[in-house]
Amino acid sequence: MIEQNTQIIFNKKIAPGTFLMGLRSAEIVIQARPGQFVMIRVGPNTDPLLRRPFSICGTRGDDLFLILYKVVGKGTAIMSNAVKGEKLSVVGPLGRGFELPEPGRKSIFVSGGIGVAPLVFLAQAVKSNLLFIAGYRSANEIVPMEQVGLNLTDISIATDDGTAGHPGFVTELLASHLTESAEGHLKIFTCGPLPMLKRVAALTIERDIPCQVSLEATMACGLGACQGCAVRASKDGNKTYYHVCQDGPVFDVHTIDWESL
Amino acid sequence: MSEPDLKVRIGPLELKNPVLTASGTFGYGQEFSELIDLNELGGIVVKGLSLKPRAGNPPPRIVETPCGMLNAIGLANIGLENFLKEKLPRLQRLNTAVIVNIYGHSIDEYGAVAAGLKGVEGISAIEVNISCPNVDKGGMTFGTDPDISAQVTEKVLENTDKPVIVKLSPNVTDITVIAKAVEKAGAHAVSLINTLTGMAIDIETRVPKLANISGGLSGPAIRPVAVYMVCQVARSVKIPVIGVGGIMDYRNALEFLMAGASAVQVGTANFVDPRVSIKVIEGLRKFCKDQGITKIEEITGSLKVE
Known part of the structure; x- marks a missing residue:
């Protein structure tokens, strides 16, 4: 996990309201596993204040990672106006990703x-x-x-x-x-x-x-510090809540209390 | 010019610099250890600790607001025993002040948590959160009543060998009354402000945005309120004041110092920029150098008022 000012290599609309952004970071590319996410600060201002979590949508070559996002609010609207060459502060990669399927399955x-x-x-x-x-x-x-x-x-x-x-x-x-x-x-x-x-x-x-x-959740830190992204655990385990940022965002289907959601 | 002296004294406690991380915004420090050198900090105030583990409130627990956020985490924490076993060993290896924030739901519980930390090495001080509900008094917040605030302070002091900082709630008519009460009870310092109680509503569903209905507002939105309260309290008590509330950079930290704080805590900003506390320290050092200030302590209370 690192915090880095990453350069936007492209930020293009690929469907109405949907954008694909490529950001340069060899360090994030080498660490990233499918299912992990990054926290992006959309600009230097304090409104919106918090970073936004985005799943990593893939990597290209050895220094480009992709973010696929839909404009849904203030933060993503600002992101959609960012242009090639601008830099965005990224923290990541974060969380637990997918476990790859066993061969033959x-x-x-x-x-x-x-x-x-x-x-x-x-x-x-x-x-x-x-x-x-x-x-x-x-x-x-x-x-x-x-x-x-x-x-x-x-x-x-x-x-x-x-x-x-x-x-x-x-x-x-x-x-x-x-x-x-x-x-x-x-x-x-x-x-x-x-x-x-x-x-x-x-x-x-x-x-x-x-x-x-x-799973998706509103997050403040993405690091497990704020405990804002709680999701209720199923009765199987010994925990009441998991934190999407650290215990997830990828969960085994049995570990979540689906009734609570 | 030589390096400015950033050391500050908070009663019996000496900090290498005046920048602490605020409770609840920095976990147990380890969450940030890949991103910053924790030893550079003036200190870490760890997540609020209760006697028994607490799962916390149902989600949604947080909501963003203009230049701030509301949280209703519900003081979720691992409890005293797990803290000592799982979190403390790592904290003990750090070369920075470790301040343990404690809370209870009865005056006796405050005493019990303090007693559990008595004699434990590697804990520099106790910070007492009095902004939580008192189950013995129908859920009224301890920190809104000067007598009860004093009783909590006395109880913690009876059960600890460490300096005691009382963290004050801003949700009161006159914060200086509470500050004076805990000073009289023997507190070594006060920190302020805790979050301001607030609420946000989803107008489509007409449902509160937090499952807990209300939450604590933090972030730059509350900073002017915090600076003013620090200024008021610093003029009302003789014990040191730690300023907290919406600090995003060293300029904001300087406002608190000038208003009368001896140190500051950086809170919500840790979520926005996990390296912010280090940047605040660097900024303060540069400010002192540029202004020819040899000791940062000189800035405390240097506010000029006609």
Whole structure:
């Protein structure tokens, strides 16, 4: 983990309201593991005050890492106006990433919206025996995979409004792949909005399929100091809360109390 | 010109420089050890410690506000026993002041936590958080009543061999009344301010943004309030004052020193820039050099008022 002023190499709009930013840091690239995140300070001012957490969306070469983000508030709006050559202070890489699937096991990646970001990085590491199911609200939100450096043969799209791919939820597509014959050989990796994650959790827990979930939380520090990003733990363990920044952001599906979310 | 002397005295406690990290914003120090040299700090005030472990409040626990943040962590911590076993050994190896922030839900619990730290090596002082609810008095905050604040102070002093700093709540009518009460009770120093109680509402859902409904406001938004209260308290008591509240850089730290603080704590800024405390120290050193100040202690209370 380091704190560094990293240079913006590019910051381009790849879908309406969705941006891909490339930042230069050989130190972060060498340390980064799929599922980890960085805390970015969007500027020198105190409003907005706090850093913003972003999953690492991949690396290019030995000194460029990618951030995929959607403009949702003040911080991301400022980021979207940043131009090549400007510098942003980054702390990272942070948190616990994904555990790679064992050889021979088929991976299914399930993303919702901007939740594709950490799974793109993971796909770069997993490469084969992988099905990527990406859900979006509408066709115009689709993140073009080739733009984020991914050339996948096996990718399915679902849109809530039916404007592209499967008309309906991404979890319906997932359910169609969870056939009895496949169950013992699958591993699910997922990131996206909470209702989607809860559905994925229910589907995988009832079928006893291993599943890793990347959670999002409001964070102040990202370092485990503020304890602001608490998420309720399932009754299995001896903890009441986990901290998304340190115990996660990637969790085994069984460790989270989904009822509380 | 030779290097300025940054040492300050907080009663019986000597600090190598006047910059401490505030409780609850710096964990147990180790969270930041990959990013800064902790030994450069004037000291670390560790996360608030209670007798038994506390899980804390349900999420959401934090929300950003203009130039600040509200938090309702709920004083989550690992408890006295785990602190001594798991966190203290690393802190003992540091060459900086380690100040343990303690709290309780009854006056006896304050005494018990202090007693548990008695005689323990590597702890430079105790900071007493009196901004938490008193279960014996229907949840009223200890620190809003001068008599109860004094009783807590006395109880901690009876049970400790270390200097005692009482951290004052700003959520009172007149903070100098509380400051004088804890001074009379024997406190070696006061630190102020703790967070200001606040609230934020999601207007779409009409639900409070924090699960706890209210929370403590911190960050640069509260700094002018903190500077004023430090100024008032420094003029009301003879014991040293530690200034806390929204310090983002050395200029902000200087305001507190000039208002009468002998040292400062950097809090929320640690989240924004994990290296900020070191930058504040460097900034203060340079300011002293540029101004020909040989001892930083000279700045304390140097405010000019007609």
